[in-house]
Amino acid sequence: MLRSLLATTCLAHEEGLEQPRRDYFYVGGKYVNITIENATSQVKVGQIYVERLTPPVVFQDYPIVFIAGAGQTGTNFLETPDNRPGWASFFLDHGYVVYLSDQASRGRSPWNPSIGTLVVSGTAQVEEIFTAVSRHDLWPQAKLHTQWPGTGLVGDPNFDAFYASQVQFIAENDISEDQNTDAYTALLDKIGAAHIITHSQAGAYGWRIGDARPELVRSIVALEPAGPPFEGKPPFLGNRTWGITNLEITYDPPAGPNATLLTSVRVPPKDSNHTDCVLQQEPAKKLKNLIDIPVLLMTGEASYHARYDYCVVEFLRQAGVQVEFADLGQEGIHGNGHMLFMEKNNLEIAERVRKWLAKL
Structure with a gap:
């Protein structure tokens, strides 16, 4: 898995310098009592596996924490399926300490059979929506996919x-949001302030982590985050009670129990290639703990997210969040789908993120 990190394509490695250091740990989770074969046992659930990659020379003030989407693990960012360097190598070469992780109850992060229902994506679904x-x-926008x-x-x-x-991943998003918000909050408590890069399902975690620890989230890069606001759109349905999350997030004025005071209005689509949006009814409540966190929201030109990510941007801006929208097709970066960070132009997109981080 570390082939890309040790490849000669990395500038530091070409020069024969010390290779990146790799270590790992587990963080978060809690002890619970469960019944196994009529006996009660204490086990730990909700902890996450975290891999820390440290470049030979660290010259960035804050590390980057990557959180992959549904059905994925931290290996997403190590290298591409065709064995090119991934985003981990790219940001290591630019002096960042990188944290890769597996979501709670997934991959190297233990799952307990008493918690949630496991599902897996079949090959047909992966072909249709990713590859x-x-x-x-x-x-x-699907016909534009070339990368x-x-x-x-x-x-x-x-x-x-x-x-x-x-x-495999847990089917119930409420469980995943709860476990992962707690685990990644514990990670920040351990390592200190960091940039967070989320993808897809993990987008909701990023908002809740920022809400829980605004002083420790230096920025959020949301790669096609879970959306659109309040409701699902094909291929993934299901409501988001709190707008951009399933579970509670802080609004000012408060949204009330179960977000009963968070009123919404449907806005027509901007054109035939986009969906309509459900936004807050004005005057909009503010996401008060996210207001001071810079956000870059990025969308691929050919992804299923291209239809509705603009709604997430509008929702965030309405709630007072300072968000820059990197609509890649509009910026001249063409042909990307949902897995843009491992497609043929993945390092061009990584450079777009790097330049944004450098401005902070």
Whole structure:
């Protein structure tokens, strides 16, 4: 898994300097009593596996914490399915300490059978929404997808390598939000202030982590975060009671028990290629603990998120959050799907993130 980190493509390694240091630890979780074969046992649940990669020379003030999306692990950011350097190598080369992790109850983070229902994505779904979306044309932008390496179909070595990395995940988002908010908050308590880069499902965790520890979240880079506000859209349905999260997040004035005071209004789509948006009814409540955290929200041109991520941006701005929208197609970076950080132009996109971080 560390092939990219040790590759000669990395500048520091080409010069024969010391290689990145790797260590790991577990953080978070809690002890609970469960019944196994008619006997009560104490076990720990909700802890996460964290891998710390430290470059030979650290010249950035804050590390980067990566949190992968549904069905994924921290390996997403080590390298690409076709064995090119991933974002971990890129940001190590730019002097950042990098933290890779597996979400709670996933991958190397233990799952207890008493908590949640495990599901897995089949090959057809992965092809349709991640790797071969232009062949299926399920949304208007799908035909623009050109950046996945290879055909994106079963039997292609790049697809097979990617699909081999897919893991089971808890179906109930409420459980995942709860466990992961607690675990990643504990991580920040341990390591101090950091930039957080979230992807997809983990986007909701980023908002709640920032809400819980605004003083420790230096910035949030939200790669196609869970959305749109309040409601799901195909291929993933389900409501978000608190707007951009399933579970409670702090509003000012307060949103009330179960967000009963968070009123919404439906806004027509901006054109036929986009969905309508459900936003707050004005005057909008503010996400008071996120207001001072810089946010970069990034969307691929051909992704299913291209239809509605603008709604998330509007919701955040309405709630007082300082968010920059990197709509990659509009910026001249074309052809990306949902897994943009491992597609053919992944380092071009990483450079877009690096430049934004450098301005903070």
